[in-house]
Amino acid sequence: MSSTIAQQGLLEHYVKKILAAPVYELAVRTPLQAAPALSEALGNQILLKREDLQPTFSFKIRGAYNKLVNLSDEQKARGVITASAGNHAQGVALAARELGIAATIVMPCTTPELKVLGVRSRGADAVLHGESFPFALAYALDLAQQTGRTFVSPFDDPDVIAGQGTVGMEILRQHQGPLDAIFVPVGGGGLIAGIAAYVKYLRPEVRIIGVESEHSACLQAALQAGERVVLPTVGTFADGVAVAQIGAHGFEVCRFCVDEVLTVSNDELCAAIKNIYDDTRSITEPSGALAVAGIKQYVAQTGARGQTLVAIDSGANINFDSLRHVAERAALSRAPA
Numbered sequence: 128m129s130s131t132i133a134q135q136g137l138l139e140h141y142v143k144k145i146l147a148a149p150v151y152e153l154a155v156r157t158p159l160q161a162a163p164a165l166s167e168a169l170g171n172q173i174l175l176k177r178e179d180l181q182p183t184f185s186f187k188i189r190g191a192y193n194k195l196v197n198l199s200d201e202q203k204a205r206g207v208i209t210a211s212a213g214n215h216a217q218g219v220a221l222a223a224r225e226l227g228i229a230a231t232i233v234m235p236c237t238t239p240e241l242k243v244l245g246v247r248s249r250g251a252d253a254v255l256h257g258e259s260f261p262f263a264l265a266y267a268l269d270l271a272q273q274t275g276r277t278f279v280s281p282f283d284d285p286d287v288i289a290g291q292g293t294v295g296m297e298i299l300r301q302h303q304g305p306l307d308a309i310f311v312p313v314g315g316g317g318l319i320a321g322i323a324a325y326v327k328y329l330r331p332e333v334r335i336i337g338v339e340s341e342h343s344a345c346l347q348a349a350l351q352a353g354e355r356v357v358l359p360t361v362g363t364f365a366d367g368v369a370v371a372q373i374g375a376h377g378f379e380v381c382r383f384c385v386d387e388v389l390t391v392s393n394d395e396l397c398a399a400i401k402n403i404y405d406d407t408r409s410i411t412e413p414s415g416a417l418a419v420a421g422i423k424q425y426v427a428q429t430g431a432r433g434q435t436l437v438a439i440d441s442g443a444n445i446n447f448d449s450l451r452h453v454a455e456r457a458a459l460s461r462a463p464a
Contacts, residue, residue, distance in 0.1 A: 292321025316377025
């Protein structure tokens with residue numbers, strides 16, 4: 128009983144932070160859009176939460192701004208540093224520019240050029256280091272210690288989690304009818320933790336289903352082990368979720384709020400990118416298509432029909448050069464729909 132009380136207290140803490148988050152000073156309220164072709168093909172009502180329509184083409188602007196705006200004046204004067212595969216980097220860069228804060232972004236050398244240019248065009252200093260996120264993260268933490276700047280985690284921070292949780296708040300306000308499940312892409316766990324905290328507090332019957340790349344399934348591994356684990360390797364096709372260890376703050380929520388975690392292949396991601404394009408004429412990055420790929424797998428495995436399922440379309444920062452590969456793999460994929 129005491130554990131349940133503690134868990135409810137944690138959710139209430141996050142709900143209060145989410146409701147107070149001033150993210151709309153920079154972020155926008157994105158539409159919850161029907162996907163008619165996908166809905167017909169799957170026999171369920173599929174709704175897309177269009178976070179690809181944010182100013183930085185990703186949900187990450189929410190958490191980045193909420194973290195930076197809550198810094199002390201002294202911290203703002205010293206500046207910030209972060210590590211990111213790209214979308215958090217652009218969110219921090221834009222938020223820092225709006226707030227007049229100097230920002231340094233450490234990005235893996237494998238980061239798509241589009242994301243690097245996006246950071247630099249917003250006035251931040253982009254530093255390329257390491258072949259994957261863990262190496263970039265370690266370097267950023269060292270730089271923060273050396274320079275005295277505040278490190279802004281892309282996911283493992285309560286203010287960041289609360290900022291991302293405003294996505295869940297919007298979904299419940301935009302769709303007040305029956306809602307069976309929300310499918311959330313998972314990298315470091317900030318987005319799913321924020322959404323899960325808000326939704327489970329207000330609508331506990333709604334299932335929260337995480338979707339990970341099979342090449343970076345750090346939340347699934349942690350839930351199976353009962354503790355956070357470090358993956359020995361991570362794939363980088365879905366570079367936005369190439370994280371080896373789930374965040375500590377996020378896992379604290381996910382371990383009792385996430386109902387299920389699915390993993391999908393690169394080919395399933397490519398097919399999902401095409402599904403989203405068919406319904407929206409927008410091109411999603413691989414990590415942004417995780418939720419739709421997860422819905423397709425969920426329907427195929429469970430035979431679900433007549434349900435209302437929400438997919439977080441989390442970002443659209445895809446390198447143009449990769450489109451041919453995505454199109455070829457989507458054509459070859461045997462994934463349903």
